[in-house]
Amino acid sequence: MRNFKSFFFILTMLCSFVTWAQVPEAKENNQHNFKDIMYRQGSAYRTASGKPGSEYWQNSANYTIEVSLDDKTHMITGNIEIEYTNNSPESLDFIWLYLEQNRFTEDSRGILTTPMQGNRYNGDLEGGYTVSNFSAKANGTTSNKYLINDTRMQVFLDKPVKANGGKATVKMDFSYKIPVEGMDRMGRLDVEQGTIYALAQWFPKVAVFDDVVGWNTDPYLGAGEFYVDYGNYDYKITAPYNHTVVGSGVLQNPKEVLTKKQLKRWEKAQKSDETVYIIEPDEVGKKSSFVKNNGSLTWHFKMDNTRDVAFASSPAFIWDAARMNLSKDKTGLAQSVYPKESDGQEAWSRSTEYTKASVEFYSKNYFEYPYVNAINVAAEVGGMEYPGVSFCSWKSKGSSLWGVTDHEFGHNWFPMIVGSNERRYAWMDEGFNTFINHYSTLAFNDGEYPSRVGSVRILKSYLTNEKREGIDNYPDVTNLRNLGYTAYYKPAAGLIMLREYILGEERFDYAFKSYIKTWAYKHPQPSDFFNHMENATGEDLAWFWKGWFYGTDNIDIAVKDVEKKENGYLIKVEKVAEIPMPVKLLVKMKDGSSKLIDLPVEIWQRGDTWEHFMATNGEIKSVEFDPQKKVSDVDGSNDRWEK
Known part of the structure; x- marks a missing residue:
């Protein structure tokens, strides 16, 4: 009986094999489009749901800085003390600092x-x-050993900084000449009434040590921006007596540096939704605008829980301000400083209005603005952001000034609040920011200015260019002609598609705001964003991350x-290009009625064609894919069938 059963089993298997072999070979499916693009498993540091894990850690650095600005030699001279806290689970034998002013030497890598x-x-x-009087103290011993290589400085310690809360103190004196051209991020500008100094990357700062790569020591080359830990800043700027100084954070000694008239105007501005002058155009350079008539003056600022600070100094500044309404219980002060060459209602006289509107929009719609001040500085910089301070072109006017102001202040959310690594993942700050800029621009003054993104289909010329590159390229590797697309517009268009076409506004907005709140003042990686959006929306979006954010594939339905x-x-319907996409079809009937068909992205898992049966007794006049043109489809000529 056992032998009969074995024979029957073998016979059955052979018959099954013959039957299977007679079936035509199945076509290759599209499952490769739906697989994950990277290792996204969770850990104790970062969870699979896209949140900091139970053992997530982050180091911090507090800074005390005092510098003097010499407007004759254009030199910065001063000293710094850094208190560094090592919250990591390992002791540190050395500390890496960035000396980004070393970019301006003839043999720098940049x-x-x-x-x-x-x-x-x-x-x-x-x-x-130029560095002098250096010392580093950790675990009770002091070291004087360091090594400078390009824009990095390695600080050696006699004893390691202990894990889980150990502290080190680094002190030094430093000086350098302020460049005229500071890589379009900082520098100096000569105008009729003096020089405008826009100071950023102006002090040694600690590099980030994280759970992903350890010390982040990528050199400062050009396109790659910054990756910085959070801490508290206490800094003093000593400038010539006739300079106005504005900076990140809160001015600690206004009574010492402002005249009584300026103080009254300052207080008035804090209660006014309309712009109030602190220094009027015809007061610039007059003795009555100074608290003293010779020597120098020290301006003292503090800012807590921030990743950087910047400041500007000049004798040429017109200065105005207005109240920002940030929430029910919180207000702030929008401010602008600019020379007479930038004055006028078509230009910088509206800067504070723009700053106020921008910050209020993002504070209301995404995450409450955490700082007290938002200051726009007219400078020889196309546009660059720092916590609470933006440098924008002194030549900008109208829609150009709105656009650059709105963009630079939007960066207070990405990457100042959500502290991503700009040097590697430019799209996580530039792209996310360009995305929120789209909606703030639509809202400003009932659409006074057009959105820089506009329709997502304007990307067609780039998406079909043979020299296009992927969003995932590091910014310093990307061809500069492509950087505007890879870092700004393509990721922004991707988020617009997610919000307005793939997920819908309600699902997307909940997940996106949750991502900001979850990673505020922390360091997310791309996988954290992907995981968080998927978990918060309940949608597997690997096909979209892989197709749109990694590589150069396109959409054509x-x-x-x-x-x-x-x-x-x-x-x-057919998926002509590589990236799958949910298919929204508008069917118009001959009798004038219409119907919207919404097919899920999973129709493309088994192949590149799909057939959908629509039951009707009427006659179809036309069928159109993506009738609202929310998808960056590269060939609109095949979107529509018409009888």
Whole structure:
């Protein structure tokens, strides 16, 4: 009996094999489109749901800085004390600092990797740090040993900084010459009434030590921006007596540096939704605008829980301000400083209005603005952001000034609040910011200015260009002609598609706001964003992250045919290009009625064509894919079938 059973089993298997072998070979499916693009498993540090894990840690650094600005030699001279806290689970034998002013030397990596024809990130060649009186103390011992290599400084310790809360103190004196051209991020500008100094990357700062790569020591080359831990800043700027100084954070000694008239106007501005002058155009340079008539003056600022600070100083500043209404219980002060060359209602006289509107919008719609002040500085900088301070072109006017102001202040959310690594993942700050800029621009003054993004289909020329590159390229690797697309517009268009086409506004907004709140003042990686959005929306979006954010694939969905059948029509659609996409079809009937068909992205898992039967006794006049043009489809000619 046992032998009979074995024989029967073998016979059955052979028959099954013959039957299977006679079936035509199945076509290759599209499952490769739906697989994950990276390792996204959770850990104790970062969860699979896209949140900081139970053992997530982050180091911090507090800064005390005092510098003097010499407007004759254009020199910064001063001292710094850094209190560094090591919250990591391992002791640290050394600490890495960034000395980013070393970019402005003739043998810096940034200079040596700049094309002969130059680019936006040109810089002077007579800068760079001079360091003296250096010491580093940790675990009870003091070291005087350090090594400077390009824009990095390695601080060696006699004894390691202990894990889980150990502290080290680094002190030094430093000086450097302020460049005229500071890579379009900082520098100086001569105007009729004096020089405008826009100071950023102006002090040594600690590099980030994280759970992903350890010490982040990528050199400061050009396109790659910054990655910085959070801490408290206490800094003093001593400038010539006739300078106005504005900076990140809160001015600690207004009574010492402002006249009584300026103080009254300052207090008035804090209660006014309309712009109030602190220094009027015809008061610039007059003795009555100074608290003293010779020597120098020290301006003292503090800012807590921030990743950086910047400041500006000039004798040429007109200064105005207005109240920002940030929440029911919180207000702040929007401010602008600019020279007479930038004055006028078509130009910088509206800067404070723009700053106020921008910050209020983001504070209301995404995450409450955490700072007291938002200051826009007219400078020889196209546009650059720092916590609470933006440098924008002194030549900007109208929609250009709104656009750059709105963009730079939007950066207070990405990457100042959500502290991503700009040097590697430019799209996580520039792209996210360009995305929120789209909605703030639509809201400003009932759409006074057009959105910089506009329709997502304006990307077609780039998406079909043979020299296009992926969003995932590091900014310093990306061709500068492509950087505007890879870092700004393509990721922004991707988020717009997610919000307005794939997920819908309610699902997307909940997840996006949750991501901001979850990672505020922390360091998310791309996988954290992907995981968080998927968990908060309940949607597997690997196909979209892989197709849109990684590589150079495209979207092209075609309505191939509409075939009459008994009791209805067979609608045939095709995925012509590589990226799958949910298919929204607008069907218009001959009798004037219409119907919207919404097919899920999973129709493309088994192949590149799909047939959908629509039951109807009427006659179809036309079928159109993406009738509202919310998808960056590269070939609109095949979107529509018409009888």
